[in-house]
Amino acid sequence: MDKRRPSDSENDAKRVKLDDTMDALKTRLQKSLAGNEELRSRPTSIDVLFGLTCCGRCMLRFLGVRDYEVYQLSSGEIKQILSGSRTTPDDTATSSDETEEPICTVCVGTVQFAEGFVDEIVARINKENYITKTFNMNVTMPTSTLVRNHAVRIVWRNKFNISPEDLVDIKEIFKLLISWPIEAQTGLTLDFTSELRMQVSVSHEETKDDHVFLSTMPESGMIIKSKREKRKMIVVGDGRHNIVKALTLVTDARFTSIGKSVPPCAVSTKPVLESIEMTRDSVHVGGRYLKYTRDVSQTPWTIGTTVLAELSVSGIVCETVKKAFKADDFKFVTAGREDANVRMLGNGRPFYMELINPRIPSLPHETLELIEKEINTIMPDKVQIRKLTGLNPEDTKIIKDGEDTKTKSYSALCWASEPVTPTMIEAVNAYNNKAFIVEQQTPIRVLQRRAQMIRKKEIHSLKAFPLEGHFFVVHLHTEAGTYIKEFVHGDLGRNQPSLASILGCEADIMELDVLEVDLEFPPLPAANVVK
Structure with a gap:
């Protein structure tokens, strides 16, 4: 796998939408090939690549072409250009029509047909409707691409007695090929520091077991076994890191003799988009709550299937806030707790909510004041909140740190014998x-x-x-x-x-009220801007 990080100039190029025509890109590719050291030192390398039945984009990867924008040319167009550099011309048509091309034996179609995944991803982005200007993306490719890329490396070493160390990472190309049209269709910008993260996973059922043969070789260290977890049988030991490690431990000769996949064998089906996961960093809001009744627990209170308290503070307060931020879920954290039959009076108990995967990253303080008023109309005789405020993540430490320093005041109605x-x-x-x-x-x-x-x-x-x-x-x-x-x-x-x-x-307590939780929280809204 290529370990190089793209330079700053390369990163800039990735973010720029091209004005070049396809003809201009073809010219750029021809110039890039003319100056390619790989071709000058090994003019038969293109012939080898054509013999592998791989797509044009994978050919460029193995030739070490790092002018990333030329990968926007279709596989067929790239092959037409590359065919002009062959030392043994082939009469076989090199049409630019993708439907006439065989599926790439190296990327199993992931890079070759990358644009085919874009519409489904864009539809998901539009459906989720995150308020953002940027997105970050990680991709998971079929594990078979690890094995098949390794097989081509072996071919390279056998033909030229060297390893193609300048191989361009398949994930990098795939990510760019889908990110560029996503940017064009959504108006979002690919930014590796964005808080909105997208995980795109592609699978290929036909080749999902390509790596299994490695487990038959003791030197690979790969042990694949099944075990029961959460009432399901799962396979362990064949994760991506296990495969990568095994490939480094197995010699080319052993790989070839047992794997029988050098060069990679043909495939007949295209890959599919397995999943799209979108997550954003949590947002935090905090305040203080008051509980005026003795029949509301702090959080839902159950033992087994038995409900011990019908109402909870978190249930009354948090759903409204969660809905306002369009979050998936929430965590409710308080400065201590009181029993369901204990009232929380005075200026209330400090709390904060961690809103998980919110579609809206921040709300102005005026909107939070309206949300506070809305919550206080739900069950005003039971639970109310005060000082609902946006927090920075570091502000939440005040509650944790206060566990050892804060004090509390109580009023207890007691009985003596x-x-x-x-x-x-x-x-x-x-x-x-x-x-x-x-x-x-x-x-x-x-x-x-x-x-x-x-x-x-x-x-x-x-x-x-x-x-x-x-x-x-x-x-x-x-x-x-x-x-x-x-x-x-x-x-x-x-x-x-x-x-x-x-x-x-003898003495006993009949009723208990919390009068004060001595903790300065939340910080003043003027000092907090939710980012």
Whole structure:
């Protein structure tokens, strides 16, 4: 495979739409061939290529022609020009009509008929309707082209005792031959730094097993086997990198004797477009959400097929944003979490959404404000959001980094097993604005999904307010990650100290509200422009 990178001037040429006529291109090719060192040193090389039944474009690849634009000439037109340089002229017609040509034995028709894939790709681009001016493209060719190109290298070495090191990469030519008409039809520009990436995969059923013979040679290192994965039988060990490695380990003599494919054998069918995948870098938006009810989970809450909460914050908020950006999916990330029966009050909990594969890369802040208003009309008595803002990817680190630094404030309605007395209230209020450490073993209620360990958390402040009888309210300001419910009732002694131990009797929590999540998020919109 050719490892060379195109020069800057070559890259510029790829992006320029040609004004040249086909006649001008033919003249350019003739001049290129006249100055071709390959032909001057080995004038019979064109005869060898004609004997391989390969297309004109593959002939240029093996001759090392890097005037990429001349590859726009059809295979037939290229052959007509090349035939003039043959040392043993052939009376066989070299028509420019592609339908009369045999399918190339080297590229199995991929490069030869590359333009035939363009309409389907353009249709897909128009259907997806990405808002963009550029696109990047990667292509996956049939694996048989690796084996067949290697076979021609062997022919070259046998004929001329050298290897055609200047071979032009088949993928590079294929990519350009489909990119140029795509640019012309869509108005987009091929840009290798574009955030819109397109993966075009071409397959050729007839030659899909061309590489299998390599696995019969121990020196190739190729071991092909089947295994079950996700209830399906799949073949492993024959990936492109395995094939390339095997080809480097097998000698020409062994390849020829076992492969029986030097030169490559004829094919009778054309390749097909297997898949077109289009993806764009994720877009991020963030804000803060408030939850006013005790029957909404943060994210969909199910155990098996049992739904434990009909509504979720992410379900209420994210679908509207996803639709606005025309994204495929989303990820909902928050600064901590509260249980479904816990309200999130105050100025709300910080969150961000990662919008996956959005067709629209950015929205003005004014539009995000309208989206915020729309979300806040869905279930205003249950969930609302504030400060919906476009983010740069690095802004999302604020939430991750805040896991170790942020603090939270709570209000808890509590019950004591004994009537609440002033002495009990004073015992609690002795910790008002007085920090202390609690040691919390992993709560019993989450042991099935969390590792058993002791976590040390700081309670920054604790203050109680008596109600009637056995009830009282306590306000807490704590380190993030503190288990509040377990701190109140002690979790069968697994939490030390606990509010129950401070009171000197059993205690439990009846209702819990988060009043504040102390984290500066999201950044001001003036400092953020979604790119």
